[in-house]
Amino acid sequence: MALNLVIMAAGKGTRMKSALPKVLHKVAGRSLLAHVLGTTAGLDAQARIVITGHGADEVERAVAAPGISFVRQLPQLGTGHAIQQVVPALQGEGTTLILNGDVPLIKAETANRLVQACAGERLALLTIVLADPAGYGRIVRAGDTTEGSADGAVQAIVEHKDATPEQRQIREGYTGMMAAPTGALKRWVAQLNNNNAQGEYYLTDIVAMAVAEGVPVVGIAAPNETEVLGVNSPLQLADLERRHQREQAEALMEQAGVRLADPARFDLRGSLSCGQDVEIDVNCVFEGQVSLGDGVRIGANCVIRNASIAAGARIHEFTHIDGESAGVKIGAGALIGPFARLRPGAELGDEVHIGNFVEVKNSTLAKGAKANHLAYLGDATVGERVNYGAGSITANYDGANKHRTVIGADVHVGSNCVLVAPVSIGAGATIGGGSTITKDVGEGELSVARGKQVAISGWQRPAKKR
Structure with a gap:
C-alpha cells in the first residue's frame, strides 16, 4: 500500500515573536522541521509533502531536497483546510501519515506504529495522557471518565476551546498527529465546515465522521511527553532543548x-x-x-x-x-x-x-x-x-x-x-x-x-x- 507522509508547517508562530518562521527555529542546531524530516527519512513513503504557508519561500529553501514536495496553504484556515490543499498530491489508496513540523522530537518508531495501526483501514490517533492537557484537543471515548479510558472506543476529538467544562477534565489529549486511510481522508476533509469557536476547519472533526461510517478509530499512546511536545513560544523551545539534551547526555553515559x-x-x-x-x-x-x-x-x-x-x-x-x-x-x-x-x-x-x-x-x-x-x-x-x-x-x-x-x-x-x-x-x-x-x-x-x-x-x- 502507498504511504503518504504529510508534514504541516504553514503556521506563523505568533507567540515566537520572531520574523523567522516557527518551524525554522532550532533545537540541537537543526530546525524543528529538519528534525521531523530527518526522523521520518527511513519510512518507505511514496510521497513526502510539506505544507507551507507563512514564510513559505524561506521554509521551502531551507529544507528542499530530492523527494520532498511542497503544497502551500494560503490563507491558513485551520488544520482541516491544510489537508484539503494537499488532497490532490496524495498518492494511492493506502495510508496518509500526518505529522507536525513544530513537534521535532517524534521518533521514527512512534511514527511507524501509527502507520501500522492504520494499515489503510483504521484512523489511528497519537495521544498522550497529561496532568494538565490545557490547549490539547480531548480524546472522547465511549464510557469516558476524567482520567480517560484506554479501553473505550474513540468517539471524537473536542478542541480545547470548544470543550465543555466536563470534557476539559479529560486528561487524554490529541497530539495533532494521525494516520488515516487515504481514500477516506479525501472524502472526510471534503465535508468539513468551520462552525466552531475559531471559525476554522478542524481536521479533528473527521473522527466523528469515521465513527459514523463505522471505520475503527484507535488511540495510540505516545511513549512519553517529550516526544510529542510542540513549540509555540521561546520558553517552550528552550524547555524542549533541555529535555532533548538531557536525553542525549543520558544515552552517551548509559551506552558508551x-x-x-x-x-x-x-x-x-x-x-x-x-x-x-x-x-x-x-x-x-x-x-x-x-x-x-x-x-x-x-x-x-x-x-x-x-x-x-x-x-x-x-x-x-x-x-x-x-x-x-x-x-x-x-x-x-x-x-x-x-x-x-x-x-x-x-x-x-x-x-x-x-x-x-x-x-x-x-x-x-x-x-x-x-x-x-x-x-x-x-x-x-x-x-x-x-x-x-x-x-x-x-x-x-x-x-x-x-x-x-x-x-x-x-x-x-x-x-x-x-x-x-x-x-x-x-x-x-x-x-x-x-x-x-x-x-x-x-x-x-x-x-x-x-x-x-x-x-x-x-x-x-x-x-x-x-
Missing part, C-alpha cells in the same frame, strides 16, 4: 560510559561517537560530526565541530575546534589548548602540542611537533619534532592568493618570526628569534634575518613642550 561532569551543562548539536573512558567537562558544545577515541578528555567550555580526536588526546579548557566541511584531525596523545583554535584542514599527528592562543588552519603537523604559545600556522606542512616559537607566524596570504610553508623535521623556529610563504625550511634548521624569512633555508642551517642592533649612548627621549 561517557563521564559527563554535569549532564545539565552539555550540548550536542549533531552526532557524537565516543570510545571508552571519555571524560567531558561542563559547558562543552559538539556540532556536526565528532568522534572521540578511547580516553579522550575534553576540558570545560570547549566548542568542537566536525572533528576526529584520537585516543588519549587532551583538549584543554576554552579550546575552539571548527572543521567546517574539511574537518579537523587530532592524533593520539595530542595536547591542545587552553584557548587554542583549530580551523578547517588542521591535521595534527600523534603527541602534537598546540598551546594557548595558537591557531592552525589547513596545515599538517607531524608526530611530536609543538607550537606552544601565541602562534599562527596557516597553509603549512610541519615535520616531526618541530619546535615552533611563541609569536611566530606563517605569512601565507599575499593579498590575492594563499601560499604554502614547508618546515622539515627537527626544525627550531625562534620566537617572533615571520615565515613569508612560499618558503621551505630544511630539516634540522634553526631560525633565529625575530627573523623574517623570505628565502628557503637549507638543512641544518642557522638563518637570522633581522636588523642589526644599535646602541646610542647618552640618548634622551624628546620632552613635551610646556
Whole structure:
C-alpha cells in the first residue's frame, strides 16, 4: 500500500515573536522541521509533502531536497483546510501519515506504529495522557471518565476551546498527529465546515465522521511527553532543548560510559561517537560530526565541530575546534589548548602540542611537533619534532592568493618570526628569534634575518613642550 507522509508547517508562530518562521527555529542546531524530516527519512513513503504557508519561500529553501514536495496553504484556515490543499498530491489508496513540523522530537518508531495501526483501514490517533492537557484537543471515548479510558472506543476529538467544562477534565489529549486511510481522508476533509469557536476547519472533526461510517478509530499512546511536545513560544523551545539534551547526555553515559561532569551543562548539536573512558567537562558544545577515541578528555567550555580526536588526546579548557566541511584531525596523545583554535584542514599527528592562543588552519603537523604559545600556522606542512616559537607566524596570504610553508623535521623556529610563504625550511634548521624569512633555508642551517642592533649612548627621549 502507498504511504503518504504529510508534514504541516504553514503556521506563523505568533507567540515566537520572531520574523523567522516557527518551524525554522532550532533545537540541537537543526530546525524543528529538519528534525521531523530527518526522523521520518527511513519510512518507505511514496510521497513526502510539506505544507507551507507563512514564510513559505524561506521554509521551502531551507529544507528542499530530492523527494520532498511542497503544497502551500494560503490563507491558513485551520488544520482541516491544510489537508484539503494537499488532497490532490496524495498518492494511492493506502495510508496518509500526518505529522507536525513544530513537534521535532517524534521518533521514527512512534511514527511507524501509527502507520501500522492504520494499515489503510483504521484512523489511528497519537495521544498522550497529561496532568494538565490545557490547549490539547480531548480524546472522547465511549464510557469516558476524567482520567480517560484506554479501553473505550474513540468517539471524537473536542478542541480545547470548544470543550465543555466536563470534557476539559479529560486528561487524554490529541497530539495533532494521525494516520488515516487515504481514500477516506479525501472524502472526510471534503465535508468539513468551520462552525466552531475559531471559525476554522478542524481536521479533528473527521473522527466523528469515521465513527459514523463505522471505520475503527484507535488511540495510540505516545511513549512519553517529550516526544510529542510542540513549540509555540521561546520558553517552550528552550524547555524542549533541555529535555532533548538531557536525553542525549543520558544515552552517551548509559551506552558508551561517557563521564559527563554535569549532564545539565552539555550540548550536542549533531552526532557524537565516543570510545571508552571519555571524560567531558561542563559547558562543552559538539556540532556536526565528532568522534572521540578511547580516553579522550575534553576540558570545560570547549566548542568542537566536525572533528576526529584520537585516543588519549587532551583538549584543554576554552579550546575552539571548527572543521567546517574539511574537518579537523587530532592524533593520539595530542595536547591542545587552553584557548587554542583549530580551523578547517588542521591535521595534527600523534603527541602534537598546540598551546594557548595558537591557531592552525589547513596545515599538517607531524608526530611530536609543538607550537606552544601565541602562534599562527596557516597553509603549512610541519615535520616531526618541530619546535615552533611563541609569536611566530606563517605569512601565507599575499593579498590575492594563499601560499604554502614547508618546515622539515627537527626544525627550531625562534620566537617572533615571520615565515613569508612560499618558503621551505630544511630539516634540522634553526631560525633565529625575530627573523623574517623570505628565502628557503637549507638543512641544518642557522638563518637570522633581522636588523642589526644599535646602541646610542647618552640618548634622551624628546620632552613635551610646556
